[in-house]
Amino acid sequence: MILDRKAEVALRARARKLQALFISLLFCRPTRQGWADDPDAVLATFGLEAADRILIADITTEQFQAEAHGRRTVVERGIGRCFESTLAHLAKRTAGPGFDEFLCSEYFLDPRHGLPHRSGVGPGYENISKWFFWLRHTCALDQPGADIALRTEAYAEFAVWLIDEYKRPHDPFYDQFQGGLFWPRSPGEALPVMLLTEDYKQLSITEAKTVDQLPAIGLIDLDTLRPPEYQPEPNLT
Amino acid sequence: MAVRIGARWDDPVQNDRVRRAHETGAIDYIEVNYPVPYDSAPHQFGIPVLAHTSSNPTCSAEGINRNIARLVRDGANATDSPWIGEHLSWLGTAQTGSLGYQINPLFTEEFAQIAALNVIRLREYYKRPVALELGPIYTGATGFDSEMHFLGWVADAADTGVILDVTHWQIANRNLERPGDYGLDAIDPTRIIELHVAGMRCGADGRFWHDAHELPPNDDVLDWTARLVRSLPALKAVTFEHNPAAPAEDFFACLDDVVRVVGELRAA
DSSP: OOOOHHHHHHHHHHHHHHHHHHHHHHHOHHHHHHHHHOHHHHHHHTTOOGGGGGGSOOTTSHHHHHHHHHHHHHHHHHHHHHOHHHHHHHHHOSSSOOHHHHHTSHHHHOGGGSOBOTTSSOBSSOSHHHHHHHHHHHTTTTSTTOOHHHHHHHHHHHHHHHHHHHHSSOOGGGGGGTTEEEEESSTTOOSOEEEEETTOOEEEEOOHHHHHHHHHTTOEEGGGOOOOOOOOOOOBO | OOBEEEEEEOSGGGHHHHHHHHHTTSOSEEEEEESOOTTOOGGGGSOOEEEEESOOOTTOTTOBOHHHHHHHHHHHHHHTOSOEEEEOOBOOSSSSOOSSSOBOOOOSHHHHHHHHHHHHHHHHHHTSOEEEEOOOOOSOOSSSSOHHHHHHHHHHHHTOEEEEEHHHHHHHHHHTTOOTTTTGGGSOGGGEEEEEEOOEEEOTTSSOEEEOTTSOOOHHHHHHHHHHHHHOTTOOEEEEOOOTTSOHHHHHHHHHHHHHHHGGGBOO
16 A cells, blocks of 8 residues: 555544544543534534534444443443542532543543553553542642542542552552652641551651651652653654 | 464463463463563463554554554564454554553544554564454444445555454444344455454343453354354464453363364364
């Protein structure tokens, strides 16, 4: 199969738009609603022409709906297994971000919002860390005034996941979780500090001199954990 | 045509069962899904390896992540795999990462061309043949008669082998309300070099079927496997896929079924 470079670049540019639209239709309910209301407007949002509509499967069929439901369920179930208490707490709130917002966000779509996978394949191959960073950002859990109960649940469950990952064969990135992790109970307040040890013991530390020793023995503050800078090699194209 | 029988390997928890299966003659090879978990070395069992991956989005406009391709290539080189199995899929919209299980692409001319280009590049990078597989299908094609016609076109354009996943194929035909044999004639039979066999289940809605590696292959899948083994002129391998977390006794019972349906065509 022969295609000159210029033609291939144009093909990929157009295909990129179709791919982005169809994946958004699969995962993002607001995109589906927009499509139902005015498909041409959604096509234009993704840089496509009205004539491209015939390339997109009919999203009103039960087949498409089954596929979209299944894909959402796989993501939701994975996050639910890790963040059971956090989700229960979120469900009690009358206002706040929902799962749809996550699935429509760059936190879900962009692998740079996730940690490197423990298998060594790079970032974006799991949704647990992406969801945690999305929740921390969206609910300002690392800012003064945060919902402390939600923060405590989310940080504790994510810390357990990080230690689980550390305990399995892992990418060297996860070495930093040896010993455990800590976080101030309330952002901006020095004490108390919550500590989850490598043995999954959760402690509340109230002495400043003990807290001062935590970084010195190699433990990290979960408020400071961010996805590392990622510079992928150029893809095979 | 003599056919070998193998079992898919995803995780070190499967080590004992695949060793036993090889020692007792139930399998001839393991099909290793690369990249493998950190610190695992499935090629060290002394069992021949067929390299496979579900981590390359061969239909993506973004192309193929070089780090993943390298890990797959190195695994295939270390085991001298006769070919590398690849899925016709997307994994997301970015240059890397995965939003979940294999995402079926739009089956259109654009993505057929993209897939052919990506697969040709991969084959040149691997310096080894490639065989292409479809996932289970729910949504119909918009630019081809079906996903099977898309697969046939890409395999011809990129000159690859085909892995016919009998379970995915039957799931697709049920989900899209097509006859059980639909689509087979869309693929050049001389390109089909491997079959995949696994369990499937009907969802809670009672309408749609899904991949279910924790279950045994059903009678339809086993019957089709028996027929295909006897009719495909270039078939070389039948791989049984089983969930690593499912009981070992189920694994051995299912392998017995696969051995039975391959029968006298099993390679000596």
